[in-house]
Amino acid sequence: AQKITQTQPGMFVQEKEAVTLDCTYDTSDPSYGLFWYKQPSSGEMIFLIYQGSYDQQNATEGRYSLNFQKARKSANLVISASQLGDSAMYFCAMRDSLTGTASKLTFGTGTRLQVTL
Amino acid sequence: DTAVSQTPKYLVTQMGNDKSIKCEQNLGHDTMYWYKQDSKKFLKIMFSYNNKELIINETVPNRFSPKSPDKAHLNLHINSLELGDSAVYFCASSQDIHRSYEQYFGPGTRLTVT
Numbered sequence: 001a002q003k004i005t006q007t008q009p010g011m012f013v014q015e016k017e018a019v020t021l022d023c024t025y026d027t028s029d030p031s032y033g034l035f036w037y038k039q040p041s042s043g044e045m046i047f048l049i050y051q052g053s054y055d056q057q058n059a060t061e062g063r064y065s066l067n068f069q070k071a072r073k074s075a076n077l078v079i080s081a082s083q084l085g086d087s088a089m090y091f092c093a094m095r096d097s098l099t100g101t102a103s104k105l106t107f108g109t110g111t112r113l114q115v116t117l
Numbered sequence: 118d119t120a121v122s123q124t125p126k127y128l129v130t131q132m133g134n135d136k137s138i139k140c141e142q143n144l145g146h147d148t149m150y151w152y153k154q155d156s157k158k159f160l161k162i163m164f165s166y167n168n169k170e171l172i173i174n175e176t177v178p179n180r181f182s183p184k185s186p187d188k189a190h191l192n193l194h195i196n197s198l199e200l201g202d203s204a205v206y207f208c209a210s211s212q213d214i215h216r217s218y219e220q221y222f223g224p225g226t227r228l229t230v231t
Contacts, residue, residue: 035219039158045207045222089158104173105150105220107160 003027004094006108013082014116020067021077021111023092032096034075035105036066039089048090051075082115089113120144121223123208129229130198138193138226140208147213148172149191150220151183154205163206166191167214195228203230 005024013019025034036048051059051066059066067076079086092108121142130136142149150173151163165173169185180196191208208223 043225047219110158
């Protein structure tokens with residue numbers, strides 16, 4: 001069963017607007033971590049933001065914030081004041097301990113974000 | 118200053134050949150990984166090493182053999198390359214196995230098998 005679900009294959013947003021990229025996850029492990037990565041057309045994977053399952057507050061990093069709703073098992077990425085350089089693929093990923101190690105990242109299928117003028 | 122580096126960046130080879138991809142991290146991390154990204158952009162873990170010890174091997178064909186000579190290096194050797202091996206291979210590292218808040222990725226190696 002897929003553990004990370006990103007239902008939006010593609011999204012468009014106008015420059016300077018905010019956009020929310022959806023991510024839902026499935027795990028029975030009470031201790032897990034959720035990550036968002038950005039992959040621009042150049043191909044590298046850039047870490048954006050992390051949310052731990054026990055964190056009381058939603059994570060924020062500059063223009064990125066994570067809307068963490070634990071009961072709904074969702075970890076949506078919010079990008080405020082979009083810029084043209086935000087155009088990229090965005091991946092949601094999860095780390096849990098069910099495999100016996102907490103180091104494995106499981107990725108969603110990604111959302112391609114296009115920022116328009 | 119590159120944190121995680123991979124060589125080569127591009128690799129074009131014929132079916133049946135053997136090739137290697139090298140990875141080095143200068144972050145002092147204990148844990149390193151290999152991921153495969155297919156043509157649909159799906160990323161999947163292949164291997165993970167912690168302090169030179171293999172800890173994850175995700176049902177990868179045994180034509181793929183990782184080697185970690187020290188904790189700063191994790192190389193990937195592929196024997197008898199097949200068309201389906203064409204993908205982008207990412208190396209990554211994290212501080213340790215238990216509290217790996219983030220994994221730092223290398224730039225990727227685009228492997229094309231013809």
